[in-house]
Amino acid sequence: MKILVVEDEKYLNRNIKEHxxxxxYLVDHVYDGAEALTYCELYxxxxxxxxxxxxxxxxxTFLKKIRHNKNNTPVLILSAKSDVxxxxLALDEGADDYLGKPFSLKELSARLRVLIRRHHQKGNSALIEHSLFKLDMNAHQVIINEETIALTSKEYAILEYLLLNQGVIISRERLMDHIWEYDYDGTSNIIDVYIRTxxxxxxxxxxxxxxxVGYVIR
Structure with missing residues (x-):
């Protein structure tokens, strides 16, 4: 899962990213809406x-622009403004949730899990079932015949992304953009290596x- 953190307070930005x-999660982080808009156009x-x-x-303004551009990525607002x-207003403009400052990082994580689950799935189940295996999004585990299969973080991220886009052919470039941070300078065949494993x-x-073209899970 890849998250974009947009927060101008550098200390808070860093704390959220590290958490x-x-x-x-994979995390890109920026400090203003203009920079965030550029990132959303690229990734x-x-x-x-x-x-x-x-x-x-x-x-x-950033929220209005991405919604105008038909970008429906779930958005969790952070704000010191507590007025109802x-x-x-934020929810009417397209935000999916609103968390007032100060806040608990654990609550931030919990709200993100709910938003992502709702966005990718109908219903509230965190378990995605495939004919060959089950993927538990909360535990970050893959289960085959009731046995947990050990995956590296990158292997899990690739499998999860393909499974959440089941039936859609995902290019190597799109996988690279989604699974690695923006400044990762990897080899051209790194995706193929992970797919083999x-x-x-x-x-x-x-x-x-x-x-x-790329890879797909049917």
Whole structure:
């Protein structure tokens, strides 16, 4: 899962980023709405953590712009504004949730899990079932015949992303953008290497190669 943190307070920005990294997320972080808008044009995110009061472009303007551009990524607002009218305005403009400052990092994680689950799935189950295996999004585990299969964080992230986009052919470039941070300078065949190891662990028929295009889980 890949999160974009948009917060101009550098100390808070860093704390949120480090917490989400410990939770197993991939995190890009920026300090204003204008920079965040550029990132959203280049990369796909599973959720956006967004402060409202920022320089260059405030959070509300950023939110309006991405919704106008048909970007439906879940957005969790962070704000010191506690007035109910501010919350209503943010939700009416397209925010999915609103968390007042100060807040608990554990609550932030819990709210993100709910937003991402709702966005990707109908219903509230965190368990995705495939004919060959089960994927537990809360525990970050893959289960085959009631046995937990050990995956590296990158293997899990690739499998999860393909499974959440089941039936959609995902290019190597899109996988790179989603699974690694923006400044990662990896080798051209790194995705193919991870796909090979995944097939050894979950079954060679689990992930289909569409030659010249990418990978898909049917």
């Amino acid at each position: 989400l990294l410990r939770e197993g 796909d995110y599973d959720a956006i953590v967004l402060d409202l009061m920022m320089p260059h472009m405030d959070g509300m 009218n501010d919350r209503i 995944l097939r050894k662990k979950i079954g060679k028929d689990a992930i289909e190669t569409v030659r010249g």
